[in-house]
Amino acid sequence: MGNRLLWVLVTCAVFLCASTFAHAQIQAFIMPESGFLRVDGQVTINPTGPQFSLRLFPGAQLTVLWTEGIEDYSIDRGYLGTVVTVRMREYGSERVLHLAYEGFL
Numbered sequence: 001m002g003n004r005l006l007w008v009l010v011t012c013a014v015f016l017c018a019s020t021f022a023h024a025q026i027q028a029f030i031m032p033e034s035g036f037l038r039v040d041g042q043v044t045i046n047p048t049g050p051q052f053s054l055r056l057f058p059g060a061q062l063t064v065l066w067t068e069g070i071e072d073y074s075i076d077r078g079y080l081g082t083v084v085t086v087r088m089r090e091y092g093s094e095r096v097l098h099l100a101y102e103g104f105l
Contacts, residue, residue, distance in 0.1 A: 038102040040064070047091040056082040056101055064100035 026041035037057070045052070045067070056062075060082040065073055069090035076083045082101075 035105040036102070037105055038100075040100040041098075043097045043099060044094060045097045046094045047088050049088075050091060051085055051087045053083055053085045054099075055080075056084065057103065057105060058082060060101045060103045062101050064098055067097040068095045 023044040024041060026039060026043070029038040030036065058077070058079060058081055062075060062082075062084060065084065065086070067086075067088075069088050071087045071089040073084055073086045076085070
């Protein structure tokens with residue numbers, strides 16, 4: 001359980017340090033005894049193309065995904081993670097992405 005938690009925290013850190021993200025305000029709630037994790041936050045993005053992807057932990061349930069100019073999104077679940085691909089109607093300017101997800105690690 002400890003290694004898995006470390007993996008999740010490192011993944012979140014990499015996510016926040018990606019070059020397309022400028023500012024973030026993230027709240028995480030974890031119950032170590034059950035492995036439940038809930039993440040809720042806002043991330044400033046500057047998409048440079050019509051789509052971008054986020055990788056979350058396997059089994060993550062997306063509860064909120066919204067930003068100005070969003071057209072659609074798809075979810076692809078795999079052994080290594082849940083990949084959310086967002087298609088944008090408008091891009092090329094800074095905007096705030098509202099994101100929340102939860103699940104058991």
